[in-house]
Amino acid sequence: MKVLVIGGDGYCGWATALYLSNRGYEVGILDSLVRRYWDMQLGVDTLTPILPIQERIQCWQALTGKTIDLFVGDITDYDFLIKSLRAFEPGAIVHFGEQRSAPYSMIDREHAVLTQVNNVVGTLNLLYAMKEDFPDCHLVKLGTMGEYGTPNIDIEEGYITIEHNGRKDTLPYPKQPGSFYHLSKVHDSHNIHFACRIWGLRATDLNQGVVYGVLTEETGMDERLINRLDYDGVFGTALNRFCIQAAIGHPLTVYGKGGQTRGFLDIRDTVRCIEIAIANPAEAGEFRVFNQFTEMFSVGDLARKVQEAGKSLGLKVEIHHLENPRVEKEEHYFNAKNTKLIDLGLHPHYLSDALLDSLLNFAIKYKDRVNQNEILPKVTWRR
Amino acid sequence: MKVLVIGGDGYCGWATALYLSNRGYEVGILDSLVRRYWDMQLGVDTLTPILPIQERIQCWQALTGKTIDLFVGDITDYDFLIKSLRAFEPGAIVHFGEQRSAPYSMIDREHAVLTQVNNVVGTLNLLYAMKEDFPDCHLVKLGTMGEYGTPNIDIEEGYITIEHNGRKDTLPYPKQPGSFYHLSKVHDSHNIHFACRIWGLRATDLNQGVVYGVLTEETGMDERLINRLDYDGVFGTALNRFCIQAAIGHPLTVYGKGGQTRGFLDIRDTVRCIEIAIANPAEAGEFRVFNQFTEMFSVGDLARKVQEAGKSLGLKVEIHHLENPRVEKEEHYFNAKNTKLIDLGLHPHYLSDALLDSLLNFAIKYKDRVNQNEILPKVTWRR
Numbered sequence: 001m002k003v004l005v006i007g008g009d010g011y012c013g014w015a016t017a018l019y020l021s022n023r024g025y026e027v028g029i030l031d032s033l034v035r036r037y038w039d040m041q042l043g044v045d046t047l048t049p050i051l052p053i054q055e056r057i058q059c060w061q062a063l064t065g066k067t068i069d070l071f072v073g074d075i076t077d078y079d080f081l082i083k084s085l086r087a088f089e090p091g092a093i094v095h096f097g098e099q100r101s102a103p104y105s106m107i108d109r110e111h112a113v114l115t116q117v118n119n120v121v122g123t124l125n126l127l128y129a130m131k132e133d134f135p136d137c138h139l140v141k142l143g144t145m146g147e148y149g150t151p152n153i154d155i156e157e158g159y160i161t162i163e164h165n166g167r168k169d170t171l172p173y174p175k176q177p178g179s180f181y182h183l184s185k186v187h188d189s190h191n192i193h194f195a196c197r198i199w200g201l202r203a204t205d206l207n208q209g210v211v212y213g214v215l216t217e218e219t220g221m222d223e224r225l226i227n228r229l230d231y232d233g234v235f236g237t238a239l240n241r242f243c244i245q246a247a248i249g250h251p252l253t254v255y256g257k258g259g260q261t262r263g264f265l266d267i268r269d270t271v272r273c274i275e276i277a278i279a280n281p282a283e284a285g286e287f288r289v290f291n292q293f294t295e296m297f298s299v300g301d302l303a304r305k306v307q308e309a310g311k312s313l314g315l316k317v318e319i320h321h322l323e324n325p326r327v328e329k330e331e332h333y334f335n336a337k338n339t340k341l342i343d344l345g346l347h348p349h350y351l352s353d354a355l356l357d358s359l360l361n362f363a364i365k366y367k368d369r370v371n372q373n374e375i376l377p378k379v380t381w382r383r
Numbered sequence: 384m385k386v387l388v389i390g391g392d393g394y395c396g397w398a399t400a401l402y403l404s405n406r407g408y409e410v411g412i413l414d415s416l417v418r419r420y421w422d423m424q425l426g427v428d429t430l431t432p433i434l435p436i437q438e439r440i441q442c443w444q445a446l447t448g449k450t451i452d453l454f455v456g457d458i459t460d461y462d463f464l465i466k467s468l469r470a471f472e473p474g475a476i477v478h479f480g481e482q483r484s485a486p487y488s489m490i491d492r493e494h495a496v497l498t499q500v501n502n503v504v505g506t507l508n509l510l511y512a513m514k515e516d517f518p519d520c521h522l523v524k525l526g527t528m529g530e531y532g533t534p535n536i537d538i539e540e541g542y543i544t545i546e547h548n549g550r551k552d553t554l555p556y557p558k559q560p561g562s563f564y565h566l567s568k569v570h571d572s573h574n575i576h577f578a579c580r581i582w583g584l585r586a587t588d589l590n591q592g593v594v595y596g597v598l599t600e601e602t603g604m605d606e607r608l609i610n611r612l613d614y615d616g617v618f619g620t621a622l623n624r625f626c627i628q629a630a631i632g633h634p635l636t637v638y639g640k641g642g643q644t645r646g647f648l649d650i651r652d653t654v655r656c657i658e659i660a661i662a663n664p665a666e667a668g669e670f671r672v673f674n675q676f677t678e679m680f681s682v683g684d685l686a687r688k689v690q691e692a693g694k695s696l697g698l699k700v701e702i703h704h705l706e707n708p709r710v711e712k713e714e715h716y717f718n719a720k721n722t723k724l725i726d727l728g729l730h731p732h733y734l735s736d737a738l739l740d741s742l743l744n745f746a747i748k749y750k751d752r753v754n755q756n757e758i759l760p761k762v763t764w765r766r
Contacts, residue, residue, distance in 0.1 A: 078492065109461065109511040113504055120503070120570070121496055124563075128492040152552035153545060160557075162536060162545055167716070169535035171557035174543075175573065180507075183577060187503070187570040190558065194566060198710040198764050327581040333550070381581050 002026040003278060004088055006075060006126075007096030008068075009053045010035055011228050012142070012211060012270050016094060018218035018225065019271035021066045025278075028069035028088045029053065031097065038104070044235065044374045046228035047244055047366045048214070059224040075122040082129050092138040092278045093130075097122060098184070102146070102326075103234045103379040105181035112180040119184035120191065127195040138281040139203040140274060141192060143185050145263045145293060145336065147207055149176030150329050155336035158205065158289020173289075178328055179381070189289075196287040203286070204277045209263030209293025211270050212239035213355060214362055227267075229362075232374035238299055239264065241375075242306040243356070246317045247363035248370050252307065253377070256324030258300025259331035263293025263338065266349040276344045291338045294348035309356035313364075325380040385409040386661060387471055389458060389509075390479030391451075392436045393418055394611050395525070395594060395653050399477060401601035401608065402654035404449045408661075411452035411471045412436065413464075414480065421487070427618065427757045429611035430627055430749045431597070442607040458505040465512050475521040475661045476513075480505060481567070485529070486617045486708075486762040488564035495563040502567035503574065510578040521664040522586040523657060524575060526568045528646045528676060528719065530590060532559030533712050538719035541588065541672020561711055562764070572672075579670040586669070587660045592646030592676025594653050595622035596738060597745055610650075612745075615757035621682050622647065624758075625689040626739070629700045630746035631753050635690065636760070639707030641683025642714035646676025646721065649732040659727045674721045677731035692739035696747075708763040 003020050007013040008029030021027040031053060039045055051059070057068045069088055073080035075097055098119040099105065105115035123141070130137050148155045151174070161170045172193065175186045192203050219227040230236045231244040242252045265273075273292050282288040297305075303319045310317035324330065342348070349355070386403050390396040391412030404410040414436060422428055434442070440451045452471055456463035458480055481502040482488065488498035506524070513520050531538045534557070544553045555576065558569045575586050602610040613619045614627040625635045648656075656675045665671040680688075686702045693700040707713065725731070732738070 109508065112511070113507055116503055116507065116570075116574075117500055120499055124496055124499065125492070128495070151554055153547040153550045153554075160545070160547065162543070162557075164536040164543065167536045171534055171536075172559065174545075174554035174557055176555065177573065177577065180574070180577070183570075183573050186573055187499075187566075190560065190566050190569055191499075191563070194560065194563070 001091045002028065002089060003092045003094060004028045004030055004090035005094045005096065006030045007098065009033055010096055011230070012267065013096040014227055015216045015219055015267055016271045016274050017068060018060060019216060020275060021060065021068055022064065022218050023275060028071060028090065030071040030075070030084055032074040033072060034074070042234055044232040045371065047231055047363065047369055048226045048229050050226060050228050051224055056225060059222060063222055075125055076118060078125045081125050082133065085129055085134060090134070090137055092140060092281070093126065094140045094274055095123065095126060096142050099181065101235050102179035102181045103377065105179050106379050106381055115181050116184045116187065120187050123188045124191060127192065127201065130201055131195070131199045135201065138278065139192065139201065140277045141188065141203060141205050143189055143205045143207040144182060145207050145209045145291060146182040147175050147177050147186050147189060148173060148336070149178055150332040150334055151176065152333050157291045157337050157340050178326065193287040196285055200285040202282040202284050203288065204282050205287065205289045206273065206277060206292040207289060208270065209265050210237050210239065211265055211267050213267040213359060215358065216268050216271055231370065233377040234379065239302050242303055243359045244363045244370065245375065246306050246310040246315055247360055247367045250372065250375060251318040251320040252303045253375070254299055254303050254319055254321050255326060256321065257330035258303065258321060259298050260328060261296055261298045261332070261334035263291065263296055263336055264351065265292065265294045266355065268349050269294055269346065272346060273341050276341055276346055280344050290340045291336055292341060293338055295350055296334060296336065305356060309353060309360060313357065313360055322377070325377040327381040384474045385411065385472060386475045386477060387411045387413055387473035388477045388479065389413045390481070392416055393479055394613065395650065396479040397610055398599045398602055398650055399654045399657050400451060401443060402599060403658060404443065404451055405447065405601050406658060411454060411473065413454040413458070413467055415457040416455060417457070425617055427615040428754065430614055430746065430752055431609045431612050432752070433609060433611050434607055439608060442605060446605055458508055459501060461508045464508050465516065468512055468517060473517070473520055475523060475664070476509065477523045477657055478506065478509060479525050482564065484618050485562035485564045486760065488562050489762050489764055498564050499567045499570065503570050506571045507574060510575065510584065513584055514578070514582045518582070518584065521661065522575065522584065523660045524571065524586060524588050526572055526588045526590040527565060528590050528592045528674060529565040530558050530560050530569050530572065531556060531719070532561055533715040533717055534559065535716050540674045540720050540723050561709065576670040579668055583668040585665040585667050586671065587665050588670065588672045589656060589660060589675040590672060591653065592648050593620050593622065594648055594650050596650040596742060598741065599651050599654055614753065616760040617762065622685050625686055626742045627746045627753065628758065629689050629693040629698055630743060630750045633755065633758055634701040634703040635686045636758070637682055637686050637702055637704050638709060639704065640713035641686065641704060642681050643711060644679055644681045644715070644717035646674065646679055646719055647734065648675065648677045649738065651732050652677055652729065655729060656724050659724055659729055663727050673723045674719055675724060676721055678733055679717060679719065688739060692736060692743060696740065696743055708760040710764040
């Protein structure tokens with residue numbers, strides 16, 4: 001089976017492309033490389049020394065004998081997209097190719113517009129391309145748990161059955177996203193759902209939690225295959241950033257009270273979840289939603305776990321509560337369902353002391369690459 | 384109070400601008416006039432001979448002594464938008480300025496992308512402009528009843544209280560829009576809701592039903608103030624189109640079985656609803672949703688009403704059931720709430736024989752302007 005990984009040069013995308021290649025799928029990577037460009041513009045960089053995508057792929061072939069096709073370009077350019085699809089002929093498309101940072105989308109009006117236009121138009125183009133030439137192809141689209149916000153009732157997987165005034169229906173779960181980025185994913189979900197309904201396309205929306213970790217079997221084979229690991233205030237995410245902060249002796253930056261609870265998962269589970277979705281495609285006309293996370297933690301809990309793990313490695317780790325740059329509830333109910341991927345065979349890597357040790361040691365190995373000026377959040381929601 | 388009507392050259396916008404001006408509001412019209420350009424590109428035209436916006440406004444001033452400021456430009460151009468707002472200094476902004484046709488958005492990929500980018504970016508720009516310079520201004524945004532789709536439970540006004548697994552919350556009503564146009568309005572609603580939440584903006588989302596009729600007190604004062612009336616397959620809507628078809632002896636074009644039920648309202652109620660929203664602004668931080676329609680009809684019911692009204696005028700009116708160009712349920716439950724505007728003082732003009740007579744006679748008056756080739760739907764959802 002041929003799988004095209006859009007955004008295959010990114011954090012989740014690169015790990016997924018290699019994992020699928022290793023598992024025997026014929027993999028293509030389509031990526032505009034614009035994320036590397038945004039890093040330059042913002043003056044930020046991944047902790048890890050990542051090679052150009054062309055060299056990464058050459059290295060993978062040298063090590064394993066497996067080839068990965070590369071299409072460099074932007075899916076908002078429909079001509080490029082359709083030509084690439086016709087050349088590759090995918091049976092499944094994994095779509096990571098979006099601007100994926102909430103703070104980036106909140107920098108200013110231009111970045112909000114860029115994020116929504118980039119993400120919505122890219123996905124619309126993909127839907128039209130599938131309708132035209134690849135109606136049986138399975139779209140595996142990355143959504144986010146952040147689409148749901150923090151409602152005071154249990155979060156179901158994409159849909160909720162509502163009884164109201166003596167009648168009943170199963171409807172899309174209400175969405176209360178918390179940034180212009182998260183909103184773009186909600187827009188995508190509605191657009192994809194519609195395309196499945198009217199054109200009979202098949203799609204799986206993976207509402208992913210916050211991903212942590214860096215090593216997968218494949219990216220750990222050789223330093224030239226190393227994955228990116230973001231710790232800066234724009235692209236860094238909670239647990240990964242904490243480990244890097246601990247490694248360099250920087251206080252862990254908890255926003256506000258730290259009671260914000262979210263779904264999390266190990267990157268080794270991300271790649272497996274994608275494979276599960278591909279191996280069990282949605283039906284024609286079906287818009288299927290899986291919540292892709294394995295455990296729920298509050299941000300404060302994670303900081304304390306990193307503090308403790310750091311102690312066992314001899315690191316003195318402080319926790320600082322910063323004024324919250326975001327507008328979000330800092331204490332709230334949060335209970336989200338995540339049984340669908342487990343029912344299909346996911347065996348989670350739960351967060352362990354071993355993982356924290358490994359991630360901390362990884363961060364220590366590369367700590368000389370850290371730029372202290374990149375760490376604190378500079379983007380605020382209110383202004 | 385100064386009210387800026389964005390899209391004030393259009394069907395609802397023009398009627399609203401004159402009504403508000405007549406009621407003593409200081410009115411400005413901001414319009415890119417792109418709708419007139421799209422008509423040219425599609426080779427369609429309104430039934431009525433509408434004057435250029437500049438002449439319409441001059442005529443209004445000559446008749447009433449009231450001035451209307453005019454800003455010609457596009458709100459997707461932020462510089463133009465912010466300059467216009469700073470020049471006019473509105474206390475309320477009525478936003479009709481979007482691509483508003485479902486079939487137009489379904490012509491092809493380009494029109495789907497144009498519709499979503501145009502509508503979403505225009506509204507995002509407006510939100511940022513308000514945040515920057517007019518944080519107390521009240522945004523009155525035109526949404527559509529089509530955002531809800533046709534769920535099997537009662538449709539509430541914007542939000543629904545859900546009891547689930549022993550807990551309870553009031554959440555945004557789930558949306559199942561039926562075209563890329565309707566989707567763009569759902570995207571807008573989510574974006575505006577978020578902006579109210581994080582920036583404390585005040586907004587009213589008017590989920591309007593299908594508007595019918597053409598005469599308001601103001602647009603009927605002089606033929607030079609006449610409103611547009613669309614009957615073509617792209618911009619025409621159910622009841623108005625039926626009356627024009629009846630006037631020229633064309634069979635009424637009911638799509639499919641005709642059991643599609645929707646909310647409808649008289650254009651004289653549209654303008655009054657806008658005034659009610661302006662006169663009772665949302666609170667700071669509030670995203671308020673009103674369902675703006677007065678009655679529910681199935682498309683088949685409306686065709687039969689027009690047939691009967693035509694008979695009394697001596698017209699022989701046939702009803703044809705065309706193969707449905709859309710993907711939608713043709714028989715379904717539909718019960719939507721609409722009490723909020725009535726509670727604030729709306730006295731509806733319910734659909735009457737008198738209105739149908741008047742609309743039919745109006746159509747007969749201009750029937751020589753009808754282009755028969757424009758009537759049938761050419762855009763289909765499935766392909």
